[in-house]
Amino acid sequence: AAQDKIIIKFSHVVAPDTPKGKGAAKFEELAEKYTNGAVDVEVYPNSQLYKDKEEMEALQLGAVQMLAPSLAKFGPLGVQAFEVFDLPYIFADYDALHRVTKGEVGQMLFSKLEDKGIKGLAYWDNGFKIMSANSPLHTTDDFLGLKMRIQSSKVLEAEMNALGAVPQVMAFSEVYQALQTGVVDGTENPPSNMYTQKMNEVQTHATVSNHGYLGYAVIVNKQFWDGLPAEVRAGLEQAMAESTDYANSIAREENEKALEAMKAAGTTEFYELTPEELQAWKDALAPVAEEMTDRIGADVIEAVKSASGS
Amino acid sequence: MLRLLDRLEEVLIASLIAAATLLIFLSVTHRYALGLVADGVAFFRSHGFDGLSALAKTSYFGLRSVNLVWAQELTIIMFVWMAKFGAAYGVRTGIHVGIDVVINRLEPAKRKGFVLFGLLAGALFTGTIAALGANFVWHMAHASAISPDLELPMWIVYLAIPLGSALMCFRFLQVALGFLRTGELPHHDHGHVDGLEDGVEEVGEAILHSPLTPRDLTEKDK
Amino acid sequence: MSALIIFGLLVALMLTGMPISIALGLTVLSFLFTMTDVPIDTVALKLFTGIEKFEIMAIPFFILAGNFLTHGGVARRMINFATSMVGHWHGGLGLAGVIACALFAAVSGSSPATVVAIGSVILPAMVAQGFPRQFGAGVITTSGALGILIPPSIVMVMYAVATSGMQVQGPDGQLVDSASVGELFMAGVVPGLMLAGFLGFTTWYRARKYGYPRLAKANLAQRWTAFREAIWGLLLIVVVIGGIYTGIFTPTEAAAMSAVYAFVVAVFVYKDMKLADVPRVLLSSANMSAMLLYIITNAVLFSFLMTSENIPQTLGNWMVDAGLSWWMFLIIVNLLLLAAGNFMEPSSIVLIMAPILFPVAVRLGIDPVHFGIMIVVNMEVGMCHPPVGLNLYVASGITRMGITELTVAVWPWLLTMLIFLLLVTYVPAISLALPALLGM
């Protein structure tokens, strides 16, 4: 009977047609299939039930069972090791990234969530970030005086400071209008976010710097997870593994498509750094990791660096 | 003792609204000043005044070392605290709005019953929230979460809910007791609070007749 | 079914006369506790996070600014300026009252505050000039309502907050974002000026018909002096609207800047307020803000219950299945809001109704910004008619007229507003042209 089903409320803060939204829908489909209908996944997109700032507490209270928050949310939870993902130029490319997120280091980081009552299941990519503004961004001198929007993060704050900009914390939903009116001058985003929020319409220049990574973790309430029958858990794990590959491949595709579409739209001039400029960016941003070592932990940074092979 | 609590409540909420306003004023001014100095750097550089450009650049980094990234977060926290304790103060001043068109048509004895019911319902709701909030804060204290920018422990930030609600519950009971004794409810009288001499009587009188002001039952018989 | 229980409980509790915020909170608590498996602790979480948003903070800032302005001599100087410009036309002081209300509305976010600020100065003057009291009361009660249509506007912030973050599917299945405070502010400019024109016309027409007094025409020097005295107040319009439009501030920052500016003007420039009065202004602003923020938190809780019971979606499906077209829906919304205006003040109405009506409106193809402006105009009308009409009560206090007498007095202007409401409802371009022109 329907009431005997195990209900998993999966809440997230983005639209259903984003890579994360599609990944969640895929998980819903596969989870119900692989558990032979023992589980009913209810996906709540668009912060319908819980907003960005409250979903983590809602998970800990057991009001929802599953979330896919941005990795930047774990620092404020008291697990600052996750801030390693925000470090500039820490992953050379997707392969380097996946050697971490799909390997032991990823699991080691997840284990740090357990005494918060949280179990990490998978890492979902959003993509590598590019820098945008209303003036060319070739050298660090170009950042001087620019008000750059970031999400709350000590690492991103240090990153913008290292470039010479003025970091401004602002909610994602307010960014478009702030860019349009000039309250902030620029921001950093993976191309797909920039495109879906139409930020290319209000930014004249962008540099394809791929300087940082934006990703999510799919997490569950640990008590709920541990209480599931073993065969159900196995079914869900399989569903999660497949939807992770699905979500990641969509994310990558969408980023490529978005970049092409924005270039075609012509409202933004896209710039590729020369090798010398790229090295200058890396040099300017190198102190960020040192500055953040005490927060993140030297061992964590070392582990990520050696696993990713960079 | 009670008077001390009243004073504390008033000083707390008035200071919070003033501090939040000043903080945002400072952070906007700071941001604007940074933009100006950076424009100065570019201007001097493009006109070949290298010395002045370097000087402007130094002052830019000096100014930027004043970090106000946390201003927005602190403003929000201050306002949430202001809102929770201000709501308790509002019970004392009778500012919370109700629909009184129906009960105002009842005979005085029945109306008195409804007013008491409303006050006790307020005490019940805020008392429940105080208990739930205390439980929530207790859980948060164990979760060791911190606010993203200021890195304040979240349980201290959330403490506004149980403390504010408990105070509000107390105020509802206080007003209910006063109403039982004297049959009077607190008036919300803008004119008096604003404390301005000329033309205030009229304005205060006007607000007195507003539905934002809980009806005094004795006055209603007119 | 659950919708009936929830609304039945809410209405029953509200009719007992308890504060609306408490009625909302108790409805949510009792429903969640008895009928759902939502952990009750989330209520405490929602009560904190419900107002944990920077855009909401515009409300206390605008209230503080308004309180500095109301008693800070700004209103009086705006009236003098308006009188020097149009005092010699038919309706003289009355017309000046409309313009002064529009000017004050451009610095204040609240309607009753506008009635108090302008009315308490100009109404005694009108009576002294030989206008019937009814005429003056009618002009100011209705023109004061411009306070929430001409930006800044607390009711617009409430609407933006109540629908914030909602992404709803439009008629073709595309996702539509809710309206931002900035867009709504810009959208209010044209309708605000238009309504001011309409009310001014009604005032002029009736004054000419009944031969009410006109003032001597002010000469250029007098006009210049009046303008120079009013300039500090008028500059605030530039600070708020210009500041938001040019991107120096976000709406919330503009609100904070205007509070600081109003404080400086009231205390140090016009010197109509003493430094010793400031703590009391702070306290009364905090009191009013906290009351509104308390309604917001409980309304957010209520709208969480609505969403978690899927009520807006069910209502939307039902209306679409019933074949309702957008214009029929708008009539229903107008009637519903006008009816609600009989019992509640605007903030509560917007906070409770907007999250429910907004998804339906978007599905029927109505623009979120246009829908917001329409709701604001509805609220304006509601403030000017009995039994509950904030502006009426305030005007009654100033003029010492009874509510019944006032109701008769306002009807020509109220009728003007109703015609304007129809226009705003069915001509979206009035609201949308300016934001579109500005590329918003």
Ligand code: NA
């Ligand atoms: Na206004």
Ligand code: NA
């Ligand atoms: Na009304």
